[in-house]
Each structure stands twice: as structure tokens, then as C-alpha cells.
Amino acid sequence: MDSGIQSSSSLRQCHALLPTAGTGSRLGGLLPKQFQELAGKPMLAYALEAFINTPKIESIWVGVSPSFMDNPIFSTLTNNLSCVKFIASGGPTRQETVRNTLAAMLKAGIPEDDWVLVHDAARPGISPALIQKLIGVVTQSGEGGLLAMPLADTLKMADSNLAIAGNTPRALKTISRVHLWQAQTPQMFNLKRLHDAIEEGIRLEADITDEASAMELAGSSPLLVEGATSNFKVTHPADWQLMQTLLQASAQ
Numbered sequence: 001m002d003s004g005i006q007s008s009s010s011l012r013q014c015h016a017l018l019p020t021a022g023t024g025s026r027l028g029g030l031l032p033k034q035f036q037e038l039a040g041k042p043m044l045a046y047a048l049e050a051f052i053n054t055p056k057i058e059s060i061w062v063g064v065s066p067s068f069m070d071n072p073i074f075s076t077l078t079n080n081l082s083c084v085k086f087i088a089s090g091g092p093t094r095q096e097t098v099r100n101t102l103a104a105m106l107k108a109g110i111p112e113d114d115w116v117l118v119h120d121a122a123r124p125g126i127s128p129a130l131i132q133k134l135i136g137v138v139t140q141s142g143e144g145g146l147l148a149m150p151l152a153d154t155l156k157m158a159d160s161n162l163a164i165a166g167n168t169p170r171a172l173k174t175i176s177r178v179h180l181w182q183a184q185t186p187q188m189f190n191l192k193r194l195h196d197a198i199e200e201g202i203r204l205e206a207d208i209t210d211e212a213s214a215m216e217l218a219g220s221s222p223l224l225v226e227g228a229t230s231n232f233k234v235t236h237p238a239d240w241q242l243m244q245t246l247l248q249a250s251a252q
């Protein structure tokens with residue numbers, strides 16, 4: 001990886017953005033999940049290392065909750081690598097953290113036309129090969145895209161018992177899974193266009209749960225690039241256990 005953040009106007013460079021201001025409420029624990037130790041190191045370290053080890057990534061911007069900025073974990077995670085910037089841009093929602101970090105990147109002089117790859121700190125199964133695959137498809141087509149997986153299971157619509165604790169919901173109908181994909185990250189878009197799309201989504205109070213949904217709202221049709229099952233999001237305790245087993249096995 002190059003150490004600076006200079007971009008030439010003739011070449012659109014790629015930057016990573018890791019939102020890390022979540023509280024990890026569904027996982028639990030004393031610290032937000034991205035700072036908890038998973039198979040020997042903080043979960044955030046896996047995603048950081050994958051981007052640091054991807055040669056096409058020029059700089060990495062980590063959106064941190066202002067209350068965590070003083071945490072010594074950040075300098076130990078990267079050995080003070082100058083291409084990794086920790087920004088006090090965390091907001092109350094994921095999309096606000098991403099929007100604030102994009103704004104900080106623009107303010108710091110990253111060219112508006114450069115690419116940004118937004119990746120959940122809670123997806124430690126990402127690898128340089130997968131990041132490179134997304135960069136290859138997106139830069140070749142010139143259009144934004146995301147890693148995603150075609151749905152493998154049969155999909156059921158449940159009745160409203162889902163909302164009532166202790167009740168077993170019933171299937172009302174089966175939804176066709178043809179054309180259905182599960183969105184992963186990274187999600188790669190033009191920096192300024194993504195910033196503006198999320199800004200607009202927030203203004204409209206739209207249900208934008210990932211970067212692609214903000215871009216869809218703005219009229220784009222992002223490319224779906226097949227990811228990997230191992231790139232799942234660590235959300236619940238069972239995900240943590242499974243990821244720990246996978247990471248321990250791959251370290252042997």
C-alpha cells in the first residue's frame with residue numbers, strides 16, 4: 001500500500017472507509033464488538049489488515065465514536081501507519097457515521113471522483129482477494145457495486161406473531177428467491193456521489209441500511225459481485241462463535 005493520500009486527477013484511486021461507531025448491542029459484552037478480542041486480536045484488526053494488504057487501497061478512514069477516540073487500541077492496531085486515519089465521525093446510526101466520514105475525506109482533499117469502499121468492521125472474514133475482485137469489476141465497468149450472495153434458502157413471509165415474544169410465527173407464504181441477493185460489504189462507489197446520496201437519504205428519512213440502498217434511491221443500479229459465505233456479519237453471539245472457529249482454523 002502507498003503511504004500518502006495524494007491522488008492524480010487522471011487516475012481514480014481507491015480508499016477504504018470502516019464505520020466503527022456501533023455499540024454491538026445484539027452481541028453484548030463490556031466493549032463494542034469491534035474492539036472485543038476474537039481469536040487473538042480485536043475484531044476490527046481483521047478488516048483493517050485486509051485493506052492494508054490490498055495494494056490498490058490508497059488510504060483507510062476509520063469512523064470512530066468521539067467517546068472512543070482516546071482509546072490506545074487505535075495506535076496499537078496499526079502501528080501508527082500514516083495511511084490509516086482515525087476520525088471522530090461516529091454518529092447515532094451507521095449511515096450517519098458513513099456520511100460524516102465521507103465528509104471528512106472530502107474536507108481532507110480526497111478527490112470527489114475517487115472510489116470509496118465502505119466495509120463493516122463487523123465482517124472480519126473479508127480478504128484482500130475479495131476486495132480485489134470487487135475493485136476489478138467496478139473499475140472495469142466504471143459503475144459502483146457491492147459484494148453480495150445469491151439467496152440459497154427458501155424464503156418465508158411470517159405473520160405478525162414474529163413481534164410477540166414467546167410465540168412461534170407461522171409462514172403466510174413463500175417468496176420467490178429468484179433475483180434475491182444478500183448484501184455484504186465492501187460496497188464501492190464514487191466518493192462524492194455516495195456522500196450526496198446518503199445525505200439525501202437521511203434528509204428524506206429513507207430506510208437506507210447500506211450504501212447501495214442510498215445509491216438506488218438516487219437512481220443507480222449497483223453491480224452485484226458475488227462475495228463469500230465467510231464474509232458474514234458478526235451480529236449475534238452464535239455468529240461470534242462461528243467466526244472464532246473459522247479464524248482459529250485458518251490460523252493453523
Ligand SMILES: Nc1ccn([C@@H]2O[C@H](COP(=O)(O)OP(=O)(O)OP(=O)(O)O)[C@@H](O)[C@H]2O)c(=O)n1
Nearest residue numbers: 019020021022023024025026092093094097121
Ligand atoms: N451508529 C453506528 C452504528 C453502526 N456502525 C457500524 O456499522 C457496522 C455494521 O453495524 P452492526 O453490525 O449492526 O453493528 P452495531 O450497530 O454495533 O450492532 P447492534 O445493532 O447490534 O448494536 C459496524 O462496523 C458498526 O460499528 C457505526 O459505525 N455507527
Ligand SMILES: C[C@](O)(CO)[C@H](O)COP(=O)(O)O
Nearest residue numbers: 094120183184185209210233
Ligand atoms: C451494510 C450491511 O452489512 C449490508 O448487509 C447491513 O445492512 C448492516 O445492517 P445493520 O443492521 O447495521 O447491521
